[in-house]
Amino acid sequence: MSMSEQGASGPGATVETLLSVRGLSVFFKTRAGETQVASDVSFDLRRGERVGLVGESGCGKTVTGLSILGLLPRGAARAAGEVRFGGHDLLAAPERHLNRVRGRAISMIFQEPMSALDPVFTIGRQLSETIRSHFDVSTREAQERGIAALDAVGIPLPRQRYFEYPHQLSGGMRQRAMIAIATVCHPDVLIADEATTALDVTIQAQIIDLLIRLSDENGMAILFISHDLGVIAEACHRLVTMYAGQVVEDAPLDDALVRPRHPYTAGLLASMPTRQKGARRLTSIPGRVPSPADMPDGCRFAMRCTHAQPDCRRAAVALVTTGPAALARCRRAHELTLAGVAA
Amino acid sequence: MSGNARFLWRRLSQFLPVILLATIVVFGLVQLIPGDPAVTLAGEFATKERIEEVRRLYGLDRPLMVQYGAWLWDALRGDLSQSLLSSKPVADLIIDRFPATLIVVVGAVLLSLAVGIPLGMAAATRARSRFDAAVMAFSSFGVALPSFWLAMVLVYWVALSWQLLPATGSVPFSSAPGDAIAHAILPAIALAAAGIAEVSRQVRSALIEVLASDYIRTLRAKGLRRWRILWQHGLKNIGVTLLTVVGLLINRLLGATVVIEAVFAIPGIGSLLVHAAINKDFAVVQGVVLVMVLIVICLNLIVDFLYAAIDPRVARG
Numbered sequence: 001m002s003m004s005e006q007g008a009s010g011p012g013a014t015v016e017t018l019l020s021v022r023g024l025s026v027f028f029k030t031r032a033g034e035t036q037v038a039s040d041v042s043f044d045l046r047r048g049e050r051v052g053l054v055g056e057s058g059c060g061k062t063v064t065g066l067s068i069l070g071l072l073p074r075g076a077a078r079a080a081g082e083v084r085f086g087g088h089d090l091l092a093a094p095e096r097h098l099n100r101v102r103g104r105a106i107s108m109i110f111q112e113p114m115s116a117l118d119p120v121f122t123i124g125r126q127l128s129e130t131i132r133s134h135f136d137v138s139t140r141e142a143q144e145r146g147i148a149a150l151d152a153v154g155i156p157l158p159r160q161r162y163f164e165y166p167h168q169l170s171g172g173m174r175q176r177a178m179i180a181i182a183t184v185c186h187p188d189v190l191i192a193d194e195a196t197t198a199l200d201v202t203i204q205a206q207i208i209d210l211l212i213r214l215s216d217e218n219g220m221a222i223l224f225i226s227h228d229l230g231v232i233a234e235a236c237h238r239l240v241t242m243y244a245g246q247v248v249e250d251a252p253l254d255d256a257l258v259r260p261r262h263p264y265t266a267g268l269l270a271s272m273p274t275r276q277k278g279a280r281r282l283t284s285i286p287g288r289v290p291s292p293a294d295m296p297d298g299c300r301f302a303m304r305c306t307h308a309q310p311d312c313r314r315a316a317v318a319l320v321t322t323g324p325a326a327l328a329r330c331r332r333a334h335e336l337t338l339a340g341v342a343a
Numbered sequence: 344m345s346g347n348a349r350f351l352w353r354r355l356s357q358f359l360p361v362i363l364l365a366t367i368v369v370f371g372l373v374q375l376i377p378g379d380p381a382v383t384l385a386g387e388f389a390t391k392e393r394i395e396e397v398r399r400l401y402g403l404d405r406p407l408m409v410q411y412g413a414w415l416w417d418a419l420r421g422d423l424s425q426s427l428l429s430s431k432p433v434a435d436l437i438i439d440r441f442p443a444t445l446i447v448v449v450g451a452v453l454l455s456l457a458v459g460i461p462l463g464m465a466a467a468t469r470a471r472s473r474f475d476a477a478v479m480a481f482s483s484f485g486v487a488l489p490s491f492w493l494a495m496v497l498v499y500w501v502a503l504s505w506q507l508l509p510a511t512g513s514v515p516f517s518s519a520p521g522d523a524i525a526h527a528i529l530p531a532i533a534l535a536a537a538g539i540a541e542v543s544r545q546v547r548s549a550l551i552e553v554l555a556s557d558y559i560r561t562l563r564a565k566g567l568r569r570w571r572i573l574w575q576h577g578l579k580n581i582g583v584t585l586l587t588v589v590g591l592l593i594n595r596l597l598g599a600t601v602v603i604e605a606v607f608a609i610p611g612i613g614s615l616l617v618h619a620a621i622n623k624d625f626a627v628v629q630g631v632v633l634v635m636v637l638i639v640i641c642l643n644l645i646v647d648f649l650y651a652a653i654d655p656r657v658a659r660g
Contacts, residue, residue: 071563095569102566115557120579120654130565165655181565 018188018221019045019068019106024081024091026063026072026245028292034078035292038063039245041081045189048219050212052232052253054268055242056289061225064242065191067091068223069108070098085189104134107182111194113174117166123150123177124162127184134185149184150177153210172203176210183214190215193225208235229272233257238325241265244289244300247319251326258340261328263305266338299331307336347651354647358640365636366418370411372632373625383623384427414629423630428622433630437612441634443513444611446523447603448596450531455538455592460585462539463546464573470551478543485540490599494533494606501529511608530607534599538592545588549581582653590646594639 026038038060045051053061066072067079070090083090086105088097102108110116118126127146131137137145143162150158153176166174175195182190192211196204212235215222224232232239232253239256241249241264249262260266267285287304290296296303298313305312312331319327322334330336381398382389389397398404402413417424423433466478502510509526516523553559554577562572578585601613608614612631619627650657 069564071560099566099568102564104566108561108564110557110561112557116561118558118562118576118580119656120582121576129567129571133565133567133571167656178561181561 015046015048017044018047018085019223020082020084021064021068022082022084024064024067024079024083026060026067027078027080029076029078032293036295037245037292038067041242041245041247043240043247043250045221045223047188048215048221049238050215050222050224050236051238051240052224052226052229052236053240053242054226054229054232057227058289059242060245061242062193065108065193065223065225068191069102069106070095071108100134103130103182103187104185105187106189106191107185107187108191108193109175109178109182109195111197113171113178113198114166116178117174117181119166122163122165123169123180126177127162127181130181130184145184146180149180152214153177153180153183154206155180171199172206175199175203175207179207179210179214183218183220186218187220189221189223191223191225194227195224196231197226197228204231205234211235229268233272239265241268244295245292246300246329247327248301248329249327250319251323251328255323255326256340260338260340261322261326261333261336262301262330263307263336263338264301265328266340267304269341270339272341299329307332350651350657351648354644358644361640362637365640366415366633367411369629369633369636370414373629374407376623376625378623380427380623380625418633423633424626426619426627427624428619428627433627436615436627437630437634440610440612440615442516443609444597444600444604444613446513446516446527447530447534447600447609447611448593450524450527451534451538451596452589452593454531454535455542456589458535459539459542460546460578463543464550464577466543466547467550467554468573470547475547478547482540482544485536486544488536490533490537491602491606493536494530494603497529497533498606513607513609513611526609530600530603530609533603533606534596537599538596541592542585542588545584546581549584550577553577553580579653583650583657586646586649586653590642593642597635597638 021044022042024038024041025036027034027036037058041060041064043051043053053064055061063072063077068083068085068090070093072079079091081091085101090098090101093101117123121129124143124146127149128139128142131142131145132139135142147158147162150161155161155173155176161169161173161177166177169177179195190211195211196207199207208231211222211224214220222235224236226232236253239249239251239253240247241256241262243264249256249260249265251261256265257269260269264285267283270283271285285304290300290303296313298315299305299308299317302308302312309332317329317331319329320333322328379394381394381401381403384401385394385397395404402410405413414424421434423437425432426436429436462478466475469475498510501507508529510529513526514522559572559576562576567576600609600611601617603609604611604613605617612634616628616631618624619631
């Protein structure tokens, strides 16, 4: 059953599915052979929808994001499955087609704005080359659009900043410039890979607000990839939780926050700091993520799960429907009542 | 751009002391050469009186500091004194001979870059492939190959056996440009072998690092074409490395022409230097070495300025 046919909070149920990831698996080549770092990942992104992809580092969320745009390290990694976008399977598409999609229809921003921008080219040059590789416009026109993009992301004195180098900008301004570059061609989808992780908390909030505003104004869908559930709770309509390379829960954000259906999501919620008075001490999830080379046959979370039963470890667990637009990869999803956070 | 201005001023203020030091070394070096120049100048079978007369005539009896001061003062005005053998002004000799050296060195540098950069780039984009291994093997070979040996092989096959290019000599560029270039090709190739090897090796390793960086991934995520990422962003990001290599390369090639000019019988400053040294024409040796040193120092200054132009972060340091 496709998520897009069902209701969810955020954009209405009739909104078209823009991007559909189906059965995506990612393999890394190692000396010992191939290790699978993402298994059978499926989720949809609809127009204007903001989906949070959450999980601990190494759970496969970043490689999932990179696979969508064909940005996995060449030769060292391989992706299987399907990424449907605009009537094409991006995983099977030739480089020529990908280059038309990248930066134009689907953009991506990264964690570290200093290293993600070319240090020896001006901000303006990095904007205008993006515009000119997708639109046949004059240098002058590209410059005007670039300056407008800097203005749109709230960079003061955009006409001056346009001619500056990345090192002349502060961290927050650099990330804004990065967002300007990513959104200058008004893409349908923005993939934000830990886009606020490297920033100060106050700047973090500003950048999230900016992304929400751009998304609302232009109907741009955003895939927020983050280990920080707080960021996602603030910005997203839907939450996709990943664990050990698998999607373990996919539900409307409010549902997932109030009543998570997978013990791992519940664990993440419990380890989230709350601002409530007299809040509990922070809890952590005991144990470690199994290594990709040594995945258990049964539920991958079972060894860390307080609700695990012998049956859980026996066979692989499939995603089960838990609500109108919700899925969870837990045998006990229907019987457990897991604690969420107060809505 | 006050950062840039400060950077340039700092480099310029280091420039003069370095030049002064260089003149002291050049002057002092000639004093270390065994043998009394007065004896040489006076010729064979000269009497003791004649030697002393010569010594006074050339001012060789004055204290070293005075000699150095006089030499430096003349040099500053462009007078590098006269050849002890031909009595021609050393400056004129150098100006006469320099173009023949310049055309070979410039040709070798251009060849090193024209072949070395694409080769290094191709190797970097196919890192750890068989092609990469082949380029690196060729590069090691090129570095190890003595230029004079390659020069003799080239003369034997290309010039003498196949008669494709002239074997020796040099033609002024101003009188017959085509002929001048034809004469410069073989010496330039002989010099460029090591240059190509060095440039391709450095370009490869610098580019592999650049290509693995986050900003290259960003460029791909923006939909930039591969060749654009390589030739615009890749090349500019390895610009500092490339400049360093080219600076060192020109320095090295200026020295190497001494041997190459001998093999190809090119009347450049290299052969001028060798001839002068053999005949103990100290004035010429001093003049040529001084000019070469000045060229190298100026070149390094230019390279420093270009660093700041290529990489905006250099000026801040």
